[in-house]
Amino acid sequence: MSTATVKTLDAIAxxxxxxxxxxxxxxxxxxVVWTAGNVSARVPGRDLMVIKPSGVSYDDLTPEQxxxxxxxxxxxxxxxxxxxxxPPLSPSSDTAAHAYVYRHMPDVGGVVHTxxxxxxxxxxxxxxxxxxxxMMGDEFGGxxxxxxxxxxxxxxxxxxxxxxxxxxxxPAVLMQNHxxxxxxxxxxxxxxxxxxxxxxARTVHISRQLGEPLPIDPAQIDSLYDRYQNVYGR
Amino acid sequence: MSTATVKTLDAIAxxxxxxxxxxxxxxxxxxVVWTAGNVSARVPGRDLMVIKPSGVSYDDLTPEQxxxxxxxxxxxxxxxxxxxxxPPLSPSSDTAAHAYVYRHMPDVGGVVHTxxxxxxxxxxxxxxxxxxxxMMGDEFGGxxxxxxxxxxxxxxxxxxxxxxxxxxxxPAVLMQNHxxxxxxxxxxxxxxxxxxxxxxARTVHISRQLGEPLPIDPAQIDSLYDRYQNVYGR
Amino acid sequence: MSTATVKTLDAIAxxxxxxxxxxxxxxxxxxVVWTAGNVSARVPGRDLMVIKPSGVSYDDLTPEQxxxxxxxxxxxxxxxxxxxxxPPLSPSSDTAAHAYVYRHMPDVGGVVHTxxxxxxxxxxxxxxxxxxxxMMGDEFGGxxxxxxxxxxxxxxxxxxxxxxxxxxxxPAVLMQNHxxxxxxxxxxxxxxxxxxxxxxARTVHISRQLGEPLPIDPAQIDSLYDRYQNVYGR
Amino acid sequence: MSTATVKTLDAIAxxxxxxxxxxxxxxxxxxVVWTAGNVSARVPGRDLMVIKPSGVSYDDLTPEQxxxxxxxxxxxxxxxxxxxxxPPLSPSSDTAAHAYVYRHMPDVGGVVHTxxxxxxxxxxxxxxxxxxxxMMGDEFGGxxxxxxxxxxxxxxxxxxxxxxxxxxxxPAVLMQNHxxxxxxxxxxxxxxxxxxxxxxARTVHISRQLGEPLPIDPAQIDSLYDRYQNVYGR
Numbered sequence: 001m002s003t004a005t006v007k008t009l010d011a012i013a014x015x016x017x018x019x020x021x022x023x024x025x026x027x028x029x030x031x032v033v034w035t036a037g038n039v040s041a042r043v044p045g046r047d048l049m050v051i052k053p054s055g056v057s058y059d060d061l062t063p064e065q066x067x068x069x070x071x072x073x074x075x076x077x078x079x080x081x082x083x084x085x086x087p088p089l090s091p092s093s094d095t096a097a098h099a100y101v102y103r104h105m106p107d108v109g110g111v112v113h114t115x116x117x118x119x120x121x122x123x124x125x126x127x128x129x130x131x132x133x134x135m136m137g138d139e140f141g142g143x144x145x146x147x148x149x150x151x152x153x154x155x156x157x158x159x160x161x162x163x164x165x166x167x168x169x170x171p172a173v174l175m176q177n178h179x180x181x182x183x184x185x186x187x188x189x190x191x192x193x194x195x196x197x198x199x200x201a202r203t204v205h206i207s208r209q210l211g212e213p214l215p216i217d218p219a220q221i222d223s224l225y226d227r228y229q230n231v232y233g234r
Numbered sequence: 235m236s237t238a239t240v241k242t243l244d245a246i247a248x249x250x251x252x253x254x255x256x257x258x259x260x261x262x263x264x265x266v267v268w269t270a271g272n273v274s275a276r277v278p279g280r281d282l283m284v285i286k287p288s289g290v291s292y293d294d295l296t297p298e299q300x301x302x303x304x305x306x307x308x309x310x311x312x313x314x315x316x317x318x319x320x321p322p323l324s325p326s327s328d329t330a331a332h333a334y335v336y337r338h339m340p341d342v343g344g345v346v347h348t349x350x351x352x353x354x355x356x357x358x359x360x361x362x363x364x365x366x367x368x369m370m371g372d373e374f375g376g377x378x379x380x381x382x383x384x385x386x387x388x389x390x391x392x393x394x395x396x397x398x399x400x401x402x403x404x405p406a407v408l409m410q411n412h413x414x415x416x417x418x419x420x421x422x423x424x425x426x427x428x429x430x431x432x433x434x435a436r437t438v439h440i441s442r443q444l445g446e447p448l449p450i451d452p453a454q455i456d457s458l459y460d461r462y463q464n465v466y467g468r
Numbered sequence: 469m470s471t472a473t474v475k476t477l478d479a480i481a482x483x484x485x486x487x488x489x490x491x492x493x494x495x496x497x498x499x500v501v502w503t504a505g506n507v508s509a510r511v512p513g514r515d516l517m518v519i520k521p522s523g524v525s526y527d528d529l530t531p532e533q534x535x536x537x538x539x540x541x542x543x544x545x546x547x548x549x550x551x552x553x554x555p556p557l558s559p560s561s562d563t564a565a566h567a568y569v570y571r572h573m574p575d576v577g578g579v580v581h582t583x584x585x586x587x588x589x590x591x592x593x594x595x596x597x598x599x600x601x602x603m604m605g606d607e608f609g610g611x612x613x614x615x616x617x618x619x620x621x622x623x624x625x626x627x628x629x630x631x632x633x634x635x636x637x638x639p640a641v642l643m644q645n646h647x648x649x650x651x652x653x654x655x656x657x658x659x660x661x662x663x664x665x666x667x668x669a670r671t672v673h674i675s676r677q678l679g680e681p682l683p684i685d686p687a688q689i690d691s692l693y694d695r696y697q698n699v700y701g702r
Numbered sequence: 703m704s705t706a707t708v709k710t711l712d713a714i715a716x717x718x719x720x721x722x723x724x725x726x727x728x729x730x731x732x733x734v735v736w737t738a739g740n741v742s743a744r745v746p747g748r749d750l751m752v753i754k755p756s757g758v759s760y761d762d763l764t765p766e767q768x769x770x771x772x773x774x775x776x777x778x779x780x781x782x783x784x785x786x787x788x789p790p791l792s793p794s795s796d797t798a799a800h801a802y803v804y805r806h807m808p809d810v811g812g813v814v815h816t817x818x819x820x821x822x823x824x825x826x827x828x829x830x831x832x833x834x835x836x837m838m839g840d841e842f843g844g845x846x847x848x849x850x851x852x853x854x855x856x857x858x859x860x861x862x863x864x865x866x867x868x869x870x871x872x873p874a875v876l877m878q879n880h881x882x883x884x885x886x887x888x889x890x891x892x893x894x895x896x897x898x899x900x901x902x903a904r905t906v907h908i909s910r911q912l913g914e915p916l917p918i919d920p921a922q923i924d925s926l927y928d929r930y931q932n933v934y935g936r
Contacts, residue, residue, distance in 0.1 A: 121441035134880045178368045207823035355675035360682045412602045589909035646836045
């Protein structure tokens with residue numbers, strides 16, 4: 001095997017392990033029930049991604065079950081750089097949306113989708129989450145925006161995610177009546193964004209139940225965001 | 235032993251194992267406290283069902299404790315096809331309702347009953363859960379309906395379940411002032427319906443706390459349901 | 469040692485084990501944080517009780533740490549029937565309230581106190597929980613009543629518990645601004661009542677957040693209670 | 703090594719162990735997600751403190767990773783009393799606030815910061831938590847106050863904490879739009895205050911959702927607090 005071949009196969013094995021393991025963070029933080037949430041990662045430097053198989057319980061996931069697809073969501077077992085194999089399983093039914101994001105946002109290395117309760121509750125009202133917490137300034141740099149209502153089956157969901165996020169500092173979008181999608185430089189960052197999205201969705205919801213949260217000055221939000229992303233390191 | 239005998243006994247042993255194990259999903263997702271929830275399964279091709287014993291803690295359940303009854307809820311230790319034995323325990327106090335469902339809905343292979351918090355909260359108001367989430371379109375094909383108030387002790391609960399569900403796409407019914415019952419092609423599908431019923435009951439409740447969720451067009455709900463049940467496979 | 473001695477010592481050892489173990493149900497169901505909740509049991513036929521020591525974390529509890537006291541809450545290391553020893557720990561700061569209940573309600577074999585969230589939220593408003601759930605009819609036979617505001621330090625809390633419960637079917641009382649106390653024929657029954665009290669406090673609270681739960685006819689509540697206590701066996 | 707050297711090194715090793723272990727209480731009680739919360743302790747008799755490193759997951763924390771800093775938050779590997787070493791990790795990004803508290807409140811031996819949901823929800827509205835629960839009288843001796851809005855990066859947060867707490871019986875302050883900080887005579891007491899702060903924030907919030915909690919007479923709050931702090935022992 002050539003060096004390039006070995007490097008690609010090693011990268012895919014490593015990413016399968018990482019994507020598999022990260023699903024445990026979705027269950028740990030209560031973001032998903034049954035099989036309704038998924039993590040994917042881009043294979044760096046290749047037009048490939050790795051994603052959860054459809055319909056497999058989180059407890060039963062193994063690295064070998066993670067499906068390798070091209071950036072149109074088609075499962076691919078290998079190429080000129082070698083054979084990595086694929087399980088006899090379909091990729092997640094949300095694969096097309098993940099793939100669309102990787103095709104149109106080249107800096108994105110990881111995507112996560114959940115139906116986490118509080119974020120989905122905001123999404124059902126089509127309401128963005130206002131930035132009234134310093135931790136929200138740190139992580140999101142402003143409000144968490146709402147994306148359009150879109151049906152599964154074509155590129156509508158992917159388009160809605162990309163159009164909403166491309167001009168936002170937020171790594172999370174609440175797809176209307178559906179739930180959150182989050183992005184990150186890698187899969188771990190996208191999982192962190194999913195965890196923090198639910199955390200702020202819950203905290204701001206609960207705060208608003210008994211009155212109106214105090215606004216934070218936009219200049220102070222910018223200051224928090226700049227510091228967290230640059231000084232603190234994200 | 236004849237082949238038929240072996241086949242029946244093997245099926246009952248397998249179903250006892252499955253019904254026992256599935257109760258762990260009720261505790262995992264917080265659908266039950268103490269002993270207040272139960273799973274049953276039909277024995278395929280036989281007028282028999284398998285159900286949780288009454289009053290046993292979920293931690294202590296073993297497959298051998300699962301009670302085999304006829305479809306009137308009477309414990310039966312064996313028949314012409316062999317002796318499968320039964321524990322010295324009564325079947326769940328909800329057995330009559332499960333049995334009624336199996337007698338009147340021949341396609342149903344599994345039934346689950348819980349008092350899960352949010353679903354029961356809707357049931358206490360006698361209010362159906364509107365379909366305002368795409369995952370609800372997928373799983374329920376519309377709103378989750380309310381069944382009548384009915385006392386335990388005769389067939390009232392079973393009748394209420396069957397009359398409510400027979401003309402609905404929903405596999406879940408909220409029995410008024412009582413709690414949800416769910417059905418499925420097998421026990422695992424009924425447990426999934428119980429988990430998803432609480433999930434959407436909670437999410438729609440929380441969404442409505444701060445305003446009105448946006449409706450989804452009925453044609454789009456149909457489209458979601460058809461795709462999920464047929465294309466995606468349920 | 470005489471037979472009576474052995475019997476008393478065996479009973480105390482068994483009850484210490486049971487009381488210790490039952491505290492795990494308080495943490496399992498999220499009824500307590502830190503060290504703020506306690507279980508006790510009467511020693512049958514003796515003027516003695518067994519209760520959690522003060523200030524010990526639930527993880528660290530051992531049977532030997534459970535404190536034996538008389539029915540005035542004074543730790544007692546032994547008597548004419550033998551020496552059972554006591555740990556170098558004080559009994560729970562709520563011991564006087566438990567002891568008062570045992571002195572004045574001879575059928576009570578177990579007492580539990582928690583600050584479980586939803587029950588305490590009703591208690592802070594001084595509001596009883598209306599019986600709008602069939603499971604509440606089963607377990608409580610009506611609403612869960614409120615007891616008076618009372619300070620720790622004398623018999624006020626115990627008196628408030630006894631006066632509220634002696635004419636009620638409910639095994640739970642919500643002490644105003646304080647939290648629930650529950651009773652049972654033994655410690656396990658009192659723990660079950662504490663678990664069910666929080667369960668119905670939470671479910672009725674959530675139901676009322678979006679409207680008014682439908683009432684259940686008092687005759688039907690009586691019917692549910694009679695059946696559950698007598699036919700089903702409690 | 704001199705006796706003083708050994709004593710300092712032993713104390714630092716013991717405190718690193720304690721601070722590391724106490725983080726597990728933050729996750730146990732759901733006060734933190736991802737890496738967003740931290741515990742510190744003063745090294746008794748020294749101008750030193752021990753704090754969580756920045757960006758390390760709670761599961762991965764080891765005692766050796768706890769960072770020793772001076773009371774200006776600068777990591778220090780050793781001094782005339784010996785070399786205790788430090789990991790190649792930065793101290794928590796909240797270190798400056800902890801350090802300010804130790805410099806200005808000599809009786810404080812432990813500090814905790816979280817973004818626990820309900821406490822942060824009150825903080826986002828800039829609203830103090832009224833003392834309407836006996837357990838709140840015990841632990842806080844009155845309401846839990848709000849501190850000013852302050853940005854990270856200088857001493858503003860530390861000043862806000864100290865100015866709010868120095869004249870209060872409460873060991874917890876809700877920093878506006880940010881979250882709670884708690885103090886204690888040692889790190890364990892500060893963790894207990896963080897746990898109880900979220901507990902009362904949640905219970906009072908839920909109580910207020912359906913009406914107004916009944917007030918407790920200030921003299922009775924004083925009585926509860928005095929008894930708990932003095933008689934019961936804190």
